[in-house]
Amino acid sequence: MLAAELLKVRGRWLPWVLWLVLVAMLALTTFAPYLDWKGDGGGFLEDFERQAFVLPWALTSILDTIQSLGSILLGIVAASLVGTEYSWGTVRSCLVRGQTRSHYLLTKLLGLSAVGLVLLATAFAVGLIFTLITTHLAGQPISLNVPDGPSLPEVPLMFLRSAYSVLPYALVAFLLAELFHSTAAGVGGGLVYVFVEGIILAILGNIGGVAADMRLFFVGHHVSAVMELNRIGSEAVDAGLVLRPQPEASDLLPPAQAAVAVAAYCLFLVSVALWLFQRRDVRS
């Protein structure tokens, strides 16, 4: 059934257009700091600025961009995969073939995960190539061997943290598209969620006290905790695109607990989508 789901995506241009947008943003966040870098001295400040586009520090920037922009782009893909089945009427064609509703929805989620993983992983690979180029152009050695730097096996783990942190936002769009049987509702609702959550987290963080504690109710706060593990050095420059505030590490839950909290949000969103889909009539 997963093969059938992937076959449905074949020939759709939307995921690849969004992939190009992501790659373009990675190029911008990698090459713009390099072009801005003067490279005329060897002082502390110059070393500091260089971290924005030189490996291994640039890994953090790439992965932040992949997580932030990926959340929006994968949300669009998720809403489109769900919503177009309603607008084309193919959801009915699938269900009358003997696919149970739970199979239908879970297969769609698996398909989305597979497509998302491919899009994000290939974008990450292209982003790595960009940083290899800028590292070389800056005359720096291509090495992970710096203080607090990751080992080679840790690099895919860093990517998986980013991809995992995309999931709840894609699921918000997925649920809204399912709720309203509409791609537009999923895309619009997903975008609103990403931006409004960022604003609310910033406001709550600035107020402090009990208000700051309320950030624990937002998935974005836990995503920040998971993504904190991708930081290399406490003072590194992050040129990546980040759509939510970056609180102090001391304000965040331990990463393992935060990962569990993100999983709980995902489970909740999937459960609501399944519950809705099981109960509702599927009309033409």
Added chain:
Amino acid sequence: MNSPISNSSDVVLRTAGLTKRYGRLVAVADLDLEVRPGQVYGFLGPNGSGKTTTIAMILGLLHPDRGHVELFGMDTRPHLAHLLQRTGAVTEAPAFYPHLSARTNLRIFTMLSGGIPPRRLDEVLDLVGLLDRAGSKVRTYSLGMKQRLALAAALVHDPQLVILDEPTNGLDPAGMREVRQLIRSLGEMGKTVFVSSHLLHEVEQTCTHVGILKQGRLLAQQPVSELLREGQALELRVTDGEAAARVLGELDWVTAVTREDDRLVVQAPLPRAADISRTLAEHSIYLSELRPHENTLEEFFLEVTGAEEAS
């Protein structure tokens, strides 16, 4: 209403008290259908009578407010997915992935049904006359071609029960004739076919059994051959229609005499044809034509729906 519900498990499709409401509107009311193996069952009713709603409930797309559906003798509520794999269906509007070819669309649907040999795809595309365009994207298809593809999708996994919702919608006259022939041939192959239509002649030409639905209620359900035999009558042309109607109306074995244009339709047993001829001759009324009058499905339909309105 003739509604022969049996307790036999030898029933492919049965609905029991099936009811669906949309707010105050009762779309389908207490519907008891029964379709046996090998029957080509015409589900007849005017637009908006509840045919599509009924089919959507049979296929599990809509949840009934009351009642249930049985397929192959099993309640669909716990076994729907398994039972639908033995069923092929064309729903109201043919729906496909427009960016994919007809062949890829069929591949997707067969994967959901458990898979079939690739050769079968071409067989079924050939059957519906789409083999030459199998590689074209569905977005380039006309409505008629999509309807044919929907038929191919319904038949590709060789189902035992075929459910068709207005399968000739969007087809040109030649296409409609081909679909009617296809439905008949499915019946001849021993498949059970449940086909909804608002076209009386379509049902009359293709179906062995008929159920008539109006405003969500089943008004009649019986073999087509039986209802066409019911109320046998003779049709005649005479020199003086008015006098003939008066004379024949007085005979105790004539149940009714009606005038249709320049003809008389006499409700009487067919073997009484000679008696009619003799009686009219005795009154100096002479026949120019005398032949059996067969009831049409249209007459039956108007009769049962008219009776419903009158009541």
